[in-house]
Amino acid sequence: MxxxxxxxxxxxxxxxxxxxxxxxxxxxxxxxxxxxxxxxxxxxxxxxxxxxxxxxxxxxxxxxxxxxxxxxxxxxxxxxxxxxxxxxxxxxxxxxxxxxxxxxxxxxxxxxxxxxxxxxxxxxxxGKLGPEPLSPDFTAERLTGLLSGKRGILKTTLVDQSFLSGIGNCYSDEICFEAGLLPSRTLPTLTGPETRRLSISMQAVLKEAVAYGGYMEDPLYKGDRLTGGYNERCRVYDRKGEPCLRCGRPVIQVELASRKCFYCENCQH
DNA sequence: AGGGCAACCCGGACGC
DNA sequence: TGCGTCCGGGTTGCCC
Structure with a gap:
């Protein structure tokens, strides 16, 4: 999407x-x-x-x-x-x-x-949109500040457009995988190092996805080789049962806050 | 504040 | 081929 x-x-x-x-x-x-x-x-x-x-x-x-x-x-x-x-x-x-x-x-x-x-x-x-995660001034410190004192579930928070803007169902799962964090984690349990990992992973995943043209089925124009280049690079999203690219165990799919949610139970904690 | 949920909408995939 | 059925899913608004 x-x-x-x-x-x-x-x-x-x-x-x-x-x-x-x-x-x-x-x-x-x-x-x-x-x-x-x-x-x-x-x-x-x-x-x-x-x-x-x-x-x-x-x-x-x-x-x-x-x-x-x-x-x-x-x-x-x-x-x-x-x-x-x-x-x-x-x-x-x-x-x-x-x-x-x-x-x-x-x-x-x-x-x-x-x-x-x-x-x-x-x-x-x-006006109600949260900050852009790829803007230059969006640092790990900024994310820590936003998260401090906040409750709730990690995935739900990542897709909340008033908290951060632009992340949806696919990239929230990809970011959690990259950070080694379970999407169901609650915010108060995140440690300092985990929050920093989350920040780094968020930028890495989004930058890579932008570089590869995102996750799209159809090209924008005839001969378009960029759009959809991230389709094969998704690590967990829509890969239910397929081997985790890190450990080989099958990717799990559950429903979390009435959304599809994919993760590896071995690599994410 | 945060979680749960219904409503919105209809093309297209799928089944028979 | 044709028809009926149902799914998807970001966002909003409402309730608890």
């Missing part, structure tokens, strides 16, 4: 393709995916261009030359394809935006959305 590394991959790859190119057409296949009437959406976008793309947590923010912003959240199973219509995947498209001959297709937006906002609206919408 699209989490920080996947959205960061999309941001990088899309930036070099659509920035400063005029939007020539917009089609809305599912009105619920947007937040204004279709004619308003189309009239606002057509003729505009995108001046920059920013990622905040699992969102992408498209800055329009007119000052408005498009706020994208793919939620579960949402993804994008960029290219010519003849290369379009055989999937239901909720929104498509044309840049001349090439189009950006938004696919699988069920709970996901592409919302149009005025200048200031977005900041209040995103």
């Amino acid at each position: 699209p989490e920080l590394p996947e959205m960061e991959t999309y941001r990088r790859l899309l930036s070099s393709r659509i920035i400063d190119r005029p939007l020539t057409d917009v089609e809305v296949g599912r009105e619920k995916s947007i937040n204004v009437p279709v004619p308003v959406f189309r009239e606002t976008l057509i003729g505009n261009s995108i001046t920059g793309i920013e990622r905040r947590a699992k969102h992408l923010l498209f800055y329009l030359s007119s000052g408005e912003k498009l706020l994208l959240h793919l939620m579960l199973g949402g993804w994008m394809f960029y290219g010519r219509p003849e290369d379009k995947p055989d999937r239901t498209v909720q929104v498509e935006v044309s840049f001349g001959d090439e189009r950006l297709y938004f696919i699988g937006l069920r709970l996901g959305y592409l919302h149009l906002h005025k200048e200031a609206e977005v900041e209040s919408l995103l």
Whole structure:
């Protein structure tokens, strides 16, 4: 599912393709995916261009030359394809935006959305997000500070967007594995060294996932060799019964706080 | 404060 | 081929 590394991959790859190119057409296949009437959406976008793309947590923010912003959240199973219509995947498209001959297709937006906002609206919408774990000022000391006095379950806390932004079900498990910590650990039991390991593992896992293009089934464009490069690099996520890459014992799957949770009972404590 | 849970949503996978 | 069924899962809001 699209989490920080996947959205960061999309941001990088899309930036070099659509920035400063005029939007020539917009089609809305599912009105619920947007937040204004279709004619308003189309009239606002057509003729505009995108001046920059920013990622905040699992969102992408498209800055329009007119000052408005498009706020994208793919939620579960949402993804994008960029290219010519003849290369379009055989999937239901909720929104498509044309840049001349090439189009950006938004696919699988069920709970996901592409919302149009005025200048200031977005900041209040995103204001409750926690810090970005890959930002340069996010240090082990910062994480220790955030955790101090806090109760709760490790995995639940990692996926809490108001605590940290951008980590979801897949990477919370990957981070716990890398840190050698059980996802079910409660925060007050974490020792200083364990918290430092958690911090190091968090950055290592997320950086590696970004470098390899994240965990995605489909390419962003024809010939895309980056997107989804992390699929084979997941150590525990969706690997139930497969051998742990560290010790060879089968990966365990349980349900934790009504989420799928994968770990190695030998390597994580 | 934190945990549990329902609701949201519907494409597509799967079974017959 | 065709139809019915059910799953997935981040987020919000509500309750305990």
